[in-house]
Amino acid sequence: MIPIANPIIGKEEDQAVLEVLRSGIIAQGPKVEEFEKNFADYCNTKYAVAVNSGTAALHLALMAMDIKEGDEVITTPFSFIASANCILYVKAKPIFADIDEKTFNISPKSIIEKITNKTKAIIPVHLYGQPCDMKSIMEIAEEYHLMILEDACQAHGADFNNKKVGSFGDASAFSFYPTKNMTTSEGGMITTNNKEIAEKAKIFRNHGQIKRYEHEFLGYNLRMTDISAAIGIEQLKKLDKFNQKRIENAKYLSGKLKNIKEIEVPYVQSNVKHVFHQYTVKIENGKRDEINKSLNEAGIGTGIHYPIPINDQPFYKKMGYNANETPVAKETAKKVLSLPIHPSVTRENLDYIAEKLKEILK
Numbered sequence: 001m002i003p004i005a006n007p008i009i010g011k012e013e014d015q016a017v018l019e020v021l022r023s024g025i026i027a028q029g030p031k032v033e034e035f036e037k038n039f040a041d042y043c044n045t046k047y048a049v050a051v052n053s054g055t056a057a058l059h060l061a062l063m064a065m066d067i068k069e070g071d072e073v074i075t076t077p078f079s080f081i082a083s084a085n086c087i088l089y090v091k092a093k094p095i096f097a098d099i100d101e102k103t104f105n106i107s108p109k110s111i112i113e114k115i116t117n118k119t120k121a122i123i124p125v126h127l128y129g130q131p132c133d134m135k136s137i138m139e140i141a142e143e144y145h146l147m148i149l150e151d152a153c154q155a156h157g158a159d160f161n162n163k164k165v166g167s168f169g170d171a172s173a174f175s176f177y178p179t180k181n182m183t184t185s186e187g188g189m190i191t192t193n194n195k196e197i198a199e200k201a202k203i204f205r206n207h208g209q210i211k212r213y214e215h216e217f218l219g220y221n222l223r224m225t226d227i228s229a230a231i232g233i234e235q236l237k238k239l240d241k242f243n244q245k246r247i248e249n250a251k252y253l254s255g256k257l258k259n260i261k262e263i264e265v266p267y268v269q270s271n272v273k274h275v276f277h278q279y280t281v282k283i284e285n286g287k288r289d290e291i292n293k294s295l296n297e298a299g300i301g302t303g304i305h306y307p308i309p310i311n312d313q314p315f316y317k318k319m320g321y322n323a324n325e326t327p328v329a330k331e332t333a334k335k336v337l338s339l340p341i342h343p344s345v346t347r348e349n350l351d352y353i354a355e356k357l358k359e360i361l362k
């Protein structure tokens with residue numbers, strides 16, 4: 001079986017975790033601080049705040065940005081559900097803009113159509129590791145006085161016009177879940193250049209505590225452990241190498257698949273570094289689910305990211321949403337299929353995937 005994802009943990013991570021376990025400081029401590037500093041340096045931001053998941057990073061960032069009841073936040077329905085749920089956590093209202101059919105990312109034109117006098121922020125999601133059109137999105141934010149929270153949970157190390165994702169928005173959120181481009185087991189990070197947002201995020205992640213047992217705000221326990229941070233410090237050193245392998249694998253597979261008429265290979269914008277968290281093709285003959293099943297039977301792990309747009313999820317429907325308001329996202333959800341290209345996938349694996357696909361489509 002070629003799995004769709006495979007975290008790579010080496011002896012460096014083993015050693016780092018063991019050192020933390022022996023140190024006696026196993027919850028949030030000096031390793032978290034070191035990881036935050038290294039991650040902020042990597043993203044070229046002034047601050048980074050570590051938390052225990054990407055979802056927590058999104059939630060905490062919105063709290064620190066003071067998004068609240070009565071506010072509207074525009075995001076994409078074509079993402080993992082956390083991209084929109086975080087808006088509900090702070091009692092604000094998610095508004096869904098449609099996507100660009102080539103990049104799968106939120107469409108700036110659609111964002112403009114959804115802006116009202118209640119709109120406070122936009123959450124662009126760099127889906128599959130390809131940066132959104134941040135030039136247009138930053139221009140919209142400036143013109144309409146909106147805040148930006150980048151959902152960079154799939155895009156560690158990606159860049160747009162040579163500027164790293166995670167450094168555009170008022171704040172950004174990363175996830176270190178095991179399937180992502182780097183991992184800490186569970187884990188997440190907020191990056192920001194805004195001192196106030198960083199400070200608030202640190203207070204809210206720790207029960208709104210300003211002094212020991214003095215709680216000024218309603219906060220949560222969203223802290224990262226030093227065990228996770230120790231893994232993250234080692235993974236961050238390897239991230240560029242991991243991403244390079246993903247990019248090479250994606251390029252190789254696209255070369256093999258590009259002449260198959262039923263398959264549309266991923267489109268990469270010329271001014272970005274796409275880090276291929278997922279390698280996602282569109283199946284144009286309406287038989288995505290059958291092809292998916294045949295690939296699995298041939299020992300090829302796949303993923304459908306995502307089969308149901310967020311605005312078509314059962315509990316969003318109950319709130320009155322539906323995917324007819326975002327027709328491109330609705331259509332795209334029926335066509336997408338992710339194939340394995342992560343760093344442990346070999347050339348032979350990729351040859352096999354291409355060969356099987358051709359055979360299945362015959």
Ligand SMILES: *Cc1c(COP(=O)(O)O)cnc(C)c1O
Binds near residue numbers: 079082151177187188
């Ligand atoms: C993984 C992911 C998240 C959530 O991260 P967790 O660490 O699983 O909480 C949020 N948004 C996107 C786009 C993701 O891919």
